[in-house]
Amino acid sequence: MRNIYSLSLITLALLATAVEAQPNAKKQLSLAVSEGTSGGIDAEAARAKYQPLADVLGKAIGGEVKVVFVREFSVLEKGMKDNQYDLVIARPSDYPARGLRDYQYKFVATAKPDGQCMLIVHKDSPLKKVADLKGKTFIMPEKNAYMTRFCRAELRDQGIILDSEAVTYVREQGAIPFSIENKITDVGGVASYSGAYKQWLSSGHRVIHQSKPQPYMPLVASQGVTAEQIGKMQGALNELGSSEAGNQVLKRVGITGFITTEESRLRKLLEWLGV
Structure with missing residues (x-):
């Protein structure tokens, strides 16, 4: 009987140790x-x-x-x-x-x-497809911004190396539609979830290309x-x-x-x- 009692105590001690060792989920x-x-x-x-x-x-x-x-x-x-x-x-x-x-x-x-990179052009632009963008002027968010990297990767997949093109980088995405609307630059890149893109759609201007989502x-x-x-x-x-x-x-x-x-x-x- 004493051996059984001792074994039970050892088992309980081991179980208690195991419970203590388990990490408590933060609440x-x-x-x-x-x-x-x-x-x-x-x-x-x-x-x-x-x-x-x-x-x-x-x-x-x-x-x-x-x-x-x-x-x-x-x-x-x-x-x-x-x-x-x-x-x-x-x-x-x-x-x-x-x-x-x-x-x-x-x-x-x-x-x-x-999310998508949306490449936008003026409604009167002669540009019709991505291949037409080679040699044109671009406006993008800051050079290391996520959406610029996003657009750069999409353009790379489409055969255009953005770093080899004439690019203006801006801090505020709202400057991108302004530049396109006033024909300062040919094409711009904006985020599909940005306010700048929503305003662009309401203005009647064009999206020349949508990236892969x-x-x-x-x-x-x-x-x-x-x-x-x-x-x-x-x-x-x-x-x-x-x-x-x-x-x-x-x-x-x-x-x-x-x-x-x-x-x-x-x-x-x-x-x-x-x-």
Whole structure:
């Protein structure tokens, strides 16, 4: 009897040790949000825009998710490198993609619709197709901006090396339609999700080419977020479009839904961009 009693004590001790060794899932997570310096929002606007989404994620895991606004991409990347953020959602997409590739972040979702580089020309332009753009003047966002890299990769695939063309780079995307409309330059590149593109469509001007679609506004999770938590959050994201309340959350963020099954596309993005 004494041997059985001793064995039971040893078994209980081992079980207790195993339970203690298991990492406890954090119940309060941070959601870093970044739209970059040209996103047009501040910390207060970011919280108003993204906290309803954070609340959906928090409810899914039985905890709390708080929005942390990150304006500078350098701060965002350092935060991922130092594992400061539990969750990251950002546009442009290359920073969350770097989180996957370089900082052991895990895929959660990307937003719908995908992003595209839209090459725009004046409505009276004689240019009809991408091949006509060789030797013309281009206007793009800053040289190292995501959308410039995006457009550069698309043009490369279409046989045009942007760095060999005459290009003006500008900080504000709103300057791109202005330049085309006033015939200062021949062709410009803007993001499909930008306000500049929406205004362009309403002006009656033309889009000469749309790039292949790529993942937009990815959501990734740090190493400390468990697979179970990610699964629960993905389930909640997939359900958002099925209710009026969920659709209001999506509308506030400016998207139509989430995709939780296409991790490989996001992992291939940086290779396509050449970074």
